[in-house]
Amino acid sequence: MILLNSIDLLAFTDIFQLSNSHLLLTTEIAQADPSIVLAGVLLSAVTIYFAAKLGGEICAAFDFPSVLGELIAGVIVGVSVLHFLVFPEGGIEAGDSLIMQFLQMTTDLSPENVAVTFHLQSEVISLLAEIGVIVLLFEIGLESNLKELMEVGTQALTVAIIGVIAPFAAGTAGLMIIFNIPAIPAIFAGAALTATSIGITSRVLSEMGQLTSKEGQIILGAAVIDDVLGVIVLAVAASLAKTGEVDVGNVIYLIISATGFLVGAILLGNVFNRSFVKIVELLKTRGGLIVPAITFAFVMAYLATAIHLEAILGAFAAGLVLDETDRRKELQRLVEPVSDMLVPIFFIAVGAKTNLGVLNPINPENREGLIIAAFLITVAIIGKVLAGFTVFGQPDLDKLAIGVGMIPRGEVGLVFVAVGASSGVLSPALEAGIVVMVIATTFIAPALLRVVFKSNEETVEASSEIPSVAETTS
Amino acid sequence: MILLNSIDLLAFTDIFQLSNSHLLLTTEIAQADPSIVLAGVLLSAVTIYFAAKLGGEICAAFDFPSVLGELIAGVIVGVSVLHFLVFPEGGIEAGDSLIMQFLQMTTDLSPENVAVTFHLQSEVISLLAEIGVIVLLFEIGLESNLKELMEVGTQALTVAIIGVIAPFAAGTAGLMIIFNIPAIPAIFAGAALTATSIGITSRVLSEMGQLTSKEGQIILGAAVIDDVLGVIVLAVAASLAKTGEVDVGNVIYLIISATGFLVGAILLGNVFNRSFVKIVELLKTRGGLIVPAITFAFVMAYLATAIHLEAILGAFAAGLVLDETDRRKELQRLVEPVSDMLVPIFFIAVGAKTNLGVLNPINPENREGLIIAAFLITVAIIGKVLAGFTVFGQPDLDKLAIGVGMIPRGEVGLVFVAVGASSGVLSPALEAGIVVMVIATTFIAPALLRVVFKSNEETVEASSEIPSVAETTS
Numbered sequence: 001m002i003l004l005n006s007i008d009l010l011a012f013t014d015i016f017q018l019s020n021s022h023l024l025l026t027t028e029i030a031q032a033d034p035s036i037v038l039a040g041v042l043l044s045a046v047t048i049y050f051a052a053k054l055g056g057e058i059c060a061a062f063d064f065p066s067v068l069g070e071l072i073a074g075v076i077v078g079v080s081v082l083h084f085l086v087f088p089e090g091g092i093e094a095g096d097s098l099i100m101q102f103l104q105m106t107t108d109l110s111p112e113n114v115a116v117t118f119h120l121q122s123e124v125i126s127l128l129a130e131i132g133v134i135v136l137l138f139e140i141g142l143e144s145n146l147k148e149l150m151e152v153g154t155q156a157l158t159v160a161i162i163g164v165i166a167p168f169a170a171g172t173a174g175l176m177i178i179f180n181i182p183a184i185p186a187i188f189a190g191a192a193l194t195a196t197s198i199g200i201t202s203r204v205l206s207e208m209g210q211l212t213s214k215e216g217q218i219i220l221g222a223a224v225i226d227d228v229l230g231v232i233v234l235a236v237a238a239s240l241a242k243t244g245e246v247d248v249g250n251v252i253y254l255i256i257s258a259t260g261f262l263v264g265a266i267l268l269g270n271v272f273n274r275s276f277v278k279i280v281e282l283l284k285t286r287g288g289l290i291v292p293a294i295t296f297a298f299v300m301a302y303l304a305t306a307i308h309l310e311a312i313l314g315a316f317a318a319g320l321v322l323d324e325t326d327r328r329k330e331l332q333r334l335v336e337p338v339s340d341m342l343v344p345i346f347f348i349a350v351g352a353k354t355n356l357g358v359l360n361p362i363n364p365e366n367r368e369g370l371i372i373a374a375f376l377i378t379v380a381i382i383g384k385v386l387a388g389f390t391v392f393g394q395p396d397l398d399k400l401a402i403g404v405g406m407i408p409r410g411e412v413g414l415v416f417v418a419v420g421a422s423s424g425v426l427s428p429a430l431e432a433g434i435v436v437m438v439i440a441t442t443f444i445a446p447a448l449l450r451v452v453f454k455s456n457e458e459t460v461e462a463s464s465e466i467p468s469v470a471e472t473t474s
Numbered sequence: 475m476i477l478l479n480s481i482d483l484l485a486f487t488d489i490f491q492l493s494n495s496h497l498l499l500t501t502e503i504a505q506a507d508p509s510i511v512l513a514g515v516l517l518s519a520v521t522i523y524f525a526a527k528l529g530g531e532i533c534a535a536f537d538f539p540s541v542l543g544e545l546i547a548g549v550i551v552g553v554s555v556l557h558f559l560v561f562p563e564g565g566i567e568a569g570d571s572l573i574m575q576f577l578q579m580t581t582d583l584s585p586e587n588v589a590v591t592f593h594l595q596s597e598v599i600s601l602l603a604e605i606g607v608i609v610l611l612f613e614i615g616l617e618s619n620l621k622e623l624m625e626v627g628t629q630a631l632t633v634a635i636i637g638v639i640a641p642f643a644a645g646t647a648g649l650m651i652i653f654n655i656p657a658i659p660a661i662f663a664g665a666a667l668t669a670t671s672i673g674i675t676s677r678v679l680s681e682m683g684q685l686t687s688k689e690g691q692i693i694l695g696a697a698v699i700d701d702v703l704g705v706i707v708l709a710v711a712a713s714l715a716k717t718g719e720v721d722v723g724n725v726i727y728l729i730i731s732a733t734g735f736l737v738g739a740i741l742l743g744n745v746f747n748r749s750f751v752k753i754v755e756l757l758k759t760r761g762g763l764i765v766p767a768i769t770f771a772f773v774m775a776y777l778a779t780a781i782h783l784e785a786i787l788g789a790f791a792a793g794l795v796l797d798e799t800d801r802r803k804e805l806q807r808l809v810e811p812v813s814d815m816l817v818p819i820f821f822i823a824v825g826a827k828t829n830l831g832v833l834n835p836i837n838p839e840n841r842e843g844l845i846i847a848a849f850l851i852t853v854a855i856i857g858k859v860l861a862g863f864t865v866f867g868q869p870d871l872d873k874l875a876i877g878v879g880m881i882p883r884g885e886v887g888l889v890f891v892a893v894g895a896s897s898g899v900l901s902p903a904l905e906a907g908i909v910v911m912v913i914a915t916t917f918i919a920p921a922l923l924r925v926v927f928k929s930n931e932e933t934v935e936a937s938s939e940i941p942s943v944a945e946t947t948s
Contacts, residue, residue, distance in 0.1 A: 035779055037597075038604050042776040042785070049769040056759045066759045106780045120597055123511075127598050130512050285530045285540045287814025294815060295523040302516040305509055306580045311516070334811040340761025341768060341812055 032116045036109050040121035043099045045345070047084050048125075051077045052344035065204045067347055068446040074351015085352045087122045094118035129349040130311065132342035133199050133411075137312040138297040139339045140202040140220070141319015142332050143211050146269055149221050149320070152214065155391045156221030162390045163222065163406050164229050167193035167383025174375055175430075184241055185430055188420045191237035192434045193380050195230050197410025197442060198223040198312065199346065204446045205405065208453055215398050215453075218391065219405035227310055228258045230412055234419060241423040257307040265300070265317035273324040280327060290334040293322055350411055354439055358432040369432030376437035381407055381444075401452045408445035413438035506590045510583050514595035517573045519819070521558050522599075525551045526818035539678045541821055542920040548825020559826045561596045568592030603823040604785070606816035607673050611786040612771040613813045614676040614694070615793015616806050617685050620743055623695050623794070626688065629865045630695030636864045637696065637880050638703050641667035641857025648849060649904075658715055659904055662894045665711035666908045667854050669704050671884025671916060672697040672786065673820065678920045679879065682927055689872050689927075692865065693879035701784055702732045704886055708893060715897040731781040739774070739791035747798040754801060764808040767796055824885055828913055832906040843906030850911035855881055855918075875926045882919035887912035 055073025056066030077084040084098045094100045094114045099121075103109050109117060149156075172190030175181040181189070201223050202211070210216040232254050239247040276296065280289050297318040304314030322331060360366055388403020417434050420426040426434070529547025530540030551558040553566060560571045568574045568588045573595075577583050583591060623630075646664030649655040655663070675697050676685070684690040706728050713721040750770065754763050771792040778788030796805060834840055862877020891908050894900040900908070 034600070034604075035785070038601060038785060039776055039779045041601060041605075042772045042779070046769055046772050046776070049765050049772075053757060053759070053762075053765055057757060060759050123594055124598055124601050126508065127512060127515060130508075131515075283527060283531060285527070285534045287811070287818075288527075290811045290814050291523050291527055291818070295520055298516045298520050298523075302513055302520070305513045305516070311509075311512060337761070337764045337808040337812050338815055340764050344761075344765070 032113055032120050033109070036103060036107050036113075037117055037120045037124070039107055040099060040103055040117055041124050043102065044085055044121060044125050047077055047099065048345050048348045051085075052348050056344075064450050065207045065446045067200060067203045067207065068443065070344055070347040071200075071351040071354075071443060071446075074348040075354055075356060076351075077348070078352025078354065080354065080356040085125075085348070087126065087349075087353055088119055089353065125345065125349065128342065129346040132339075132344070132346035134297065134301050134311055134315040135294070135335070135339045136199060136203060136343045136346065137316040138294070138319040139332070139335050140206060140211070141316040141321075142323050142328060142335065143206060144217065144220055144320065145212070145323060146266065146320045148212070148217050150266075152218045152221055155218050155394065157225055158390050158392070159218060159222035159387045159402060159406065160225035160229060163196065163226060163384050163387030164194040164233065166386050167379050168233070170383055171376060171379045174379060175372070178375065179372060181427075181430060184244070185420075185425045185427065188237050188241055188416070188423075188425055189376065189430055189434055191233045192409070192413055192416035192420070192438070193376065193383060194226070194233050195409045195412035195416060196223045196226040196384070196406050197408040197412050198227055198316075200408040200410045200442060200446065201405050201449075203343070203347075204449050208450065210453055214394070215401045215405070218397075218402050222387075222402075222406060224262075224313065224316065226406070227313055227412065228262070231258065231309055234416060237416070238419055238423065241420065241425040254308065258309055261304060261307060261309060261313070262317065265314075265321065269321040269324050272321055276322065277325050277327060289327060289331055290338070293331055293335070294338070296322065350442075355435075356439070358435050359439075365428065366432060368429040369436065372430060372433030373436035373440070376433055377440045380409065380437050380441050398452065401449070404445065404448045404452050407448065408442045409438040410442045413441070506587055506594050507583070510577060510581050510587075511591055511594045511598070513581055514573060514577055514591060515598050517576065518559055518595060518599050521551055521573065522819050522822045525559075526822050530818075538924050539681045539920045541674060541677045541681065542917065544818055544821040545674075545825040545828075545917060545920075548822040549828055549830060550825075551822070552826025552828065554828060554830040559599075559822070561600065561823075561827055562593055563827065599819065599823065602816065603820040606813075606818070606820035607786055608771065608775050608789040609768070609809070609813045610673060610677060610817045610820065611790040612768070612793040613806070613809050614680060614685065615790040615795075616797050616802060616809065617680060618691065618694055618794065619686070619797060620740065620794045622686070622691050624740075626692045626695055629868065630692050631699055632864050632866070633692060633696040633861045633876060633880065634699035634703060637670065637700060637858050637861030638668040638707065640860050641853050642707070644857060645850060645853045648853060649846070652849065653846060655901075655904060658718070659894075659899045659901065662711050662715055662890070662897075662899055663850065663904055663908055665707045666883070666887055666890035666894070666912070667850065667857060668700070668707050669883045669886035669890060670697045670700040670858070670880050671882040671886050672701055672790075674882040674884045674916060674920065675879050675923075677817070677821075678923050682924065684927055688868070689875045689879070692871075692876050696861075696876075696880060698736075698787065698790065700880070701787055701886065702736070705732065705783060708890060711890070712893055712897060715894065715899040728782065732783055735778060735781060735783060735787070736791065739788075739795065743795040743798050746795055750796065751799050751801060763801060763805055764812070767805055767809070768812070770796065824916075829909075830913070832909050833913070839902065840906060842903040844910065846904060846907030847910035847914070850907055851914045854883065854911050854915050872926065875923070878919065878922045878926050881922065882916045883912040884916045887915070 051073035052070045055069030055071075055076075057069070059069030059072075060066045074085075076082055079086045079092060082098065083096055086092050086097045088094075094117070097118055100114055100118050103117070104111075104114065168190040171193040172186045175186040175189055176183060198220075202220055205211045205216045205219060211220065232251060235250055235254055236246050239245070239250065276292070280292055283289075283292070297315045300314035300318040301311040302314065304317075305311045322328065325331075357363075358366055358369060361370060384406035385400065385403030387406060388401070389399045391397055391399050391402060413434070417426075417431060417438065420434070421431055525547035526544045529543030529550075531543070533543030533546075534540045548559075550556055553560045556572065557570055558572045560566050562568075568591070571592055574588055574592050577591070578585075578588065642664040645667040646660045649660040649663055650657060672694075676694055679685045679690045679693060685694065706725060709724055709728055710720050713719070713724065750766065754766055757763075757766070771789045774788035774792040775785040776788065778791075779785045796802065799805075831837075832840055832843060835844060858880040859874065859877035861880060862875070863873045865871055865873050865876060888909070891900075891905060891912065894908070895905055
């Protein structure tokens with residue numbers, strides 16, 4: 001079952017920790033001076049906010065989603081380049097962290113406490129990042145409308161299912177036939193191709209004001225369903241890798257609990273929102289709206305985790321529920337600064353934890369991985385774009401945009417890598433190949449989405465200029 | 475120097491950890507499942523917000539500061555009563571935490587990982603509490619005006635100095651003469667009497683809309699100076715307890731760095747605020763005002779920690795600096811929801827960590843402590859009230875209110891206890907006595923302040939009704 005828990009966001013890093021430097025750590029938590037841990041967290045936060053603003057502003061200046069800038073800035077301050085913000089994974093030690101070195105210079109941090117201080121502050125930042133993406137999905141849930149989401153339900157379902165089957169089948173088959181990779185690792189790599197990063201997709205859509213567009217709604221709905229399917233696919237792939245056979249009972253449990261959770265949340269939406277408003281109206285002290293709202297989001301996130309779904313699904317459901325209330329506008333205004341403070345921690349952390357070392361072709365070990373990566377990236381993009389074009393009965397929808405919206409694998413893809421790595425079925429080359437695929441799709445998608453939606457707008461303008469033609473063509 | 479670092483807020487608990495259960499912990503951080511740690515943090519946060527709202531609303535309904543309700547609610551959910559939210563201190567184990575027991579029932583938390591999961595989630599909550607009080611003091615800094623604070627500077631300085639000397643002298647002398655306690659422990663207990671909890675005082679004042687009143691400004695200024703003096707007094711007491719003599723060089727270093735920091739921050743205020751506004755105007759993406767502002771607060775908090783002051787002093791200074799900008803109103807609106815989410819964590823944690831066990835007179839061990847406590851409480855209250863009456867040349871000021879405002883020792887007082895405990899000079903009875911004094915002053919003050927300011931308002935109304943009398947009396 002640890003495999004299922006480990007699907008939680010960013011968990012992959014901690015699995016790496018398990019298999020690496022963490023085991024070398026014998027110092028006890030006790031020895032860490034709390035005020036120095038605080039100082040380390042403050043320095044990390046300052047680095048994160050500085051990088052996020054710089055990267056985000058530059059990208060925005062070039063009319064690209066600022067989240068892309070945050071991801072890139074994260075890579076620059078992280079393990080790949082500057083080593084300001086590094087996390088104990090892949091053999092990274094406290095000594096590799098510039099922030100820890102700076103702490104040693106400016107505080108009384110004694111050498112024997114560096115390791116434990118490093119691990120504790122990394123733990124806190126990783127957890128703040130997880131809370132950040134929980135708040136992000138809560139906000140996305142508030143912005144999106146349950147009824148509109150239901151209307152596109154069938155399209156979203158098709159996009160999600162095809163978006164899982166197509167890359168999985170093509171990826172697995174291709175790896176077995178072209179690269180002669182045995183079945184189980186091939187299936188695992190195929191499974192990694194099915195993921196969609198709801199965090200990145202939704203943030204980009206929201207930034208471009210496309211979240212409430214029909215395309216945006218389909219992408220969001222499909223990404224949510226994809227997250228649920230991803231949990232199941234990973235469970236299957238993992239039990240295959242572990243025992244060579246599928247744990248059917250577990251899969252059935254997952255399907256039932258996942259469906260039950262989402263349906264339950266939707267039904268709850270029509271009942272709870274009224275009682276929520278009643279409760280809120282009773283509260284007279286400060287924070288009488290934001291505190292109950294985020295408490296509700298945390299409760300739902302906890303419930304999702306407890307039934308082995310992702311915490312973010314619970315937070316998203318909570319947002320959808322409260323979206324139905326008449327305090328929604330005010331709530332959105334209040335959540336905004338909170339998410340402005342927390343969300344960048346998530347995206348900078350994702351970037352900082354991304355090790356671009358695997359992209360270096362001078363290192364011969366990387367070459368085979370890069371060839372596999374080239375194949376996986378092609379399948380990853382074509383598979384999801386294909387899924388976009390399966391949207392039926394909507395001639396005037398930008399199907400390309402829908403497909404592109406499903407491309408980023410992000411942190412979810414990396415969870416697959418982590419589970420694969422810990423199961424030991426992946427060869428170094430294949431693992432590197434998957435990592436490169438995840439990185440590429442994650443960084444390409446925001447840029448691509450921007451381009452697609454831009455051209456989309458232009459064509460809309462064009463068609464509106466000459467309606468007669470638009471009519472005849474349709 | 476560890477003694478000085480340990481003065482940081484809430485650090486006392488971690489010193490207890492050092493001396494207690496933490497040392498028993500041999501499990502490694504690595505073994506904790508990150509998604510279960512997240513689940514634990516989510517459950518703790520839900521408990522905190524539920525308790526904070528319930529307690530705060532009840533107190534507000536009876537027209538008392540809601541912070542009092544939060545402190546009491548914290549005691550109820552904490553180690554003293556319900557054991558929902560407990561922290562690894564004073565021999566508390568993971569098994570004592572109802573949240574951990576609940577996690578074991580609802581997740582795959584394996585018995586051997588309970589301890590490390592408990593410690594990690596406690597670490598995260600403690601750190602969020604520290605960030606909470608940092609944001610609180612930043613907000614208080616934004617609400618208060620540097621110029622007005624400077625105007626009452628001399629009065630504040632007198633109140634602070636008398637408020638340190640009076641309780642220290644009376645406390646130390648009394649303990650030596652009445653209770654025949656040796657010099658060094660007596661001096662330590664006296665030192666604990668000098669503290670003032672700026673967190674509790676400022677929150678109560680802000681809730682009652684008294685922060686900008688002349689009394690409020692004097693209390694706040696005195697509390698800030700008292701925090702600086704406290705750092706020095708603790709250093710003296712600690713080095714006395716350790717070596718039997720005072721480390722003069724260290725004391726001089728502290729006085730210089732503390733003064734330098736505060737003066738520097740004030741000078742900075744007249745230069746940086748303009749450049750800050752310029753920077754903010756360049757930012758076009760979301761969070762363009764709140765993120766730079768809180769980043770600045772974190773930088774100042776880090777600097778304060780680095781020179782062995784409290785992080786909250788840096789955050790307060792940052793607030794004062796940005797208070798000078800013309801974006802202040804907007805910034806206050808944005809900081810409010812962030813502080814609404816973070817600040818309750820601090821007050822609930824303070825309450826939850828307060829063990830009322832020492833108040834139980836049925837336990838014979840407590841009796842001597844309670845007798846000492848009765849004496850200490852008297853000195854603690856009289857000493858600070860006396861300091862309030864030293865305000866000169868302000869006949870129409872409510873000097874009683876000023877004195878009462880300085881009464882709560884709160885978390886700062888507990889830091890003294892913790893350092894004393896770790897130095898081993900305090901007898902169990904004396905330590906218990908100090909703890910009871912800290913608890914009593916912390917919980918009495920908010921209620922007392924409310925009463926004093928209420929009567930104050932009434933007299934003002936009365937005097938305004940018959941101004942002639944008011945004139946003749948003055």
